[in-house]
Amino acid sequence: MSLGENTTSLFEHNTPLRENATSLGEHTISLGENTIPLGGVVAEVRSLFFLDQSSQERFLEGVWGDVRFPCRALILHLTNNQLAIRFFEVSSLWQRPETRVVIVGGKSDMEALLYHSSLRNTVHLLYLAADIHKNLTVTTRLRTRPSSRGWSDHINIYRRCLYCGNGEVDVQLLQRWHPSRVLQDLKSIFTEKLESFMGHRFKIMAVHANYISRFQRDSQSPGTTMTPVDSLDVRMLKAFAAHANFTYQVWEPRDRQWGLQIENGSWTGTVSVLQDQQADFSLLLTLTSSRMQAVQFSAIYLRTTIVILSLKPKLLPQHMAIIRPFPGILWLVLTVTILLWAIALWLIQITRTWMLGSGGAQLSSTLLYSWGVLMENWTPYLPAKLTGRLLPGLLLVSCLILNTAYRSSLVAHLIVQDKDAEINTFHDLLARDGWQWGTERIGDVLIVYFQNSPNPEVKRISKELQMILKIPYASQTEDILYKA
Known part of the structure; x- marks a missing residue:
């Protein structure tokens, strides 16, 4: 990828990796039976910054290649430091820490570029420093061997490591190489592994939460540092720090919030600090779908639940046991049914008096008769006609069933006293x-x-x-x- 001349050339080279073979020049490496595409892209980056948003996204998709690529490498011919830095930021190189980066440039440009924050997460980076003549151009024809006349006698190969300088970024000279010779000791080029941070100091964001993530403010000013207090998150943090050899300093967000998304799409609290890359990571931040669009989360180790706490259920008053066998709606239905039955019996008696001229009945008499049947204290009187006995007979049978159910339920309630219903939802x-x-x-x-x-x-x-x-x-x- 050229960062200089105003020419753009794209090419693709797809080579199937046959059984037990990966093409690396004339060498082979066993990979099994899978067929993996190999590809390459050569592009002039300067034109990237003159494209609209959608065209930039397509450009970067072409640069990073297919997601199936098991390994990615970025090779840059450097002629302008600021242009390279802009490309690193636009392409979000910091989100691809395992990408191998090889930069070819002059010695004078090396230090300013390699210590820039746009490369803060890049684990593997080589810098080939040489005095390159201005008339040297990068060929886009892969099989054309570049002339060595544009190069100085030797090229210094430097390795940039993230934490080898007492926990900070450092640049180390690996070897001096001449382009006409075979590069020696290839195995030592990309060797850095993130097994130890070598005492690096991380900036951590946290919000005090009882029993889980406890801290004591060092001052009352907003956004102050905090001293860890024994809790779940603090114990985990100390274990990680001891295992991975790093130190840390804990800070509190200025607004003392975990993170809420506001109307303009920006965030508050810890999420805002992480999104603006003003801290390395945070403690105790609940994963949500909206937060996942702003920051990256680790594995979930604690789930948030809502628990309802209330007084223990109390025993219900004993004097209410007499009405407790039936629910309130059943008592209402029973009362209305007895009333309607008494009115119906009274209407039948009135109709019979009008048609036959015999003695009738008063409404109060039928109401008392119905109530007496329900309470099993009724007058043993039935009409002489069979049709007149039908309605009282239905009432007697219904009251027998109701009384039996009521007695059995009342005995149960008196033996085992009821309590208030629990609140679970x-x-x-x-x-x-x-x-x-x-x-x-x-x-x-x-x-x-x-x-x-x-x-x-x-x-x-x-x-x-x-x-x-x-x-x-x-x-x-x-x-x-x-x-x-």
Whole structure:
């Protein structure tokens, strides 16, 4: 890839890796039976910055190649440091740490480029430093061997390592090489492995959370450093630091939030700091689909749950046991049924009096008669006609069934006294009349859940939620109750 002349040449070279063979010039390496495409792209990068957004994306797709490529290398002919830095930033090279980078340029340009932050995550980088004559051009014909007349006698090959300089970036001279000779000791070129950070100091973002991620502020100013306090995250951090040989300093976001997305698409809190690349990583940040678009997450090691805490169920009053065998709706239906039955019996008696001229009955008499049947204390009187006995007979049978069910249920309730129903869901909580609910300080994710949930029960819970705020880091813990 040329960073100089205003010419662009793209080519593709696809070679199937046959069984037990990978083409590397005249050498072979065993890889099994898989067929893997090999490809290359030569491009003039200067024109990238004159393209629109969509064209830039297509350009970079062509540079990085197919996702099936098991290994990627970026070879740059350097003529302009600023142009190279712009390319590294636009191509997001920092998100591809395993990409091998080889840069060919002059000695005077080396130090400024290799220590630039755009290469902060690049693990494998070689710099071929030589005095190159201005009339030297990069050929786009692969099989044309470049003339050595444009080169100085020797080329110094430098390796850039991320942490070998007492935990910081350093540049080491590997060997001096002449283009007319075979490059020696190829195995030592890309050898760096991230097994030790060699004492590198990481900047870590964290928000105090009881029992999980606890810290003590070093001052009361926003965005201060914090001292770790024994907790789950702190123990994990200390174990990682000891294993990977790194140090750290913990900072608090200026707004003391984990991260909420605001209307213009930007973020607050820890997510904003990580997105702006002002810190290396964070502790205790809940994974959400929107946050995944802004930052990269590790494996989940802790899940957030909502638990409802309430008083233990109490024994129900004993004096209410007499009505407890039947639910309220059944008592209502029973009362209305007895009333309607008494009215029907009274209407039958009135109709019979009008048609036959015999004695009738009063409404109060039929009501008392119906109530007496239900209470098993009724007058043993039945009409003489069979048709007149049908309605009282149905009532007697119905009351027999109801009384039997009531007695058996009443005995059960008296033997085993009932308790209040447990509250296990939001629906159970909303069903309680006169109840209030609240919570201690909750994270940003739960706030978004309550505010944006389409469930009407969750919306009502959020609307009436009271917050019990425990002020951390104060000399005395104060509980403040306020409406959310």
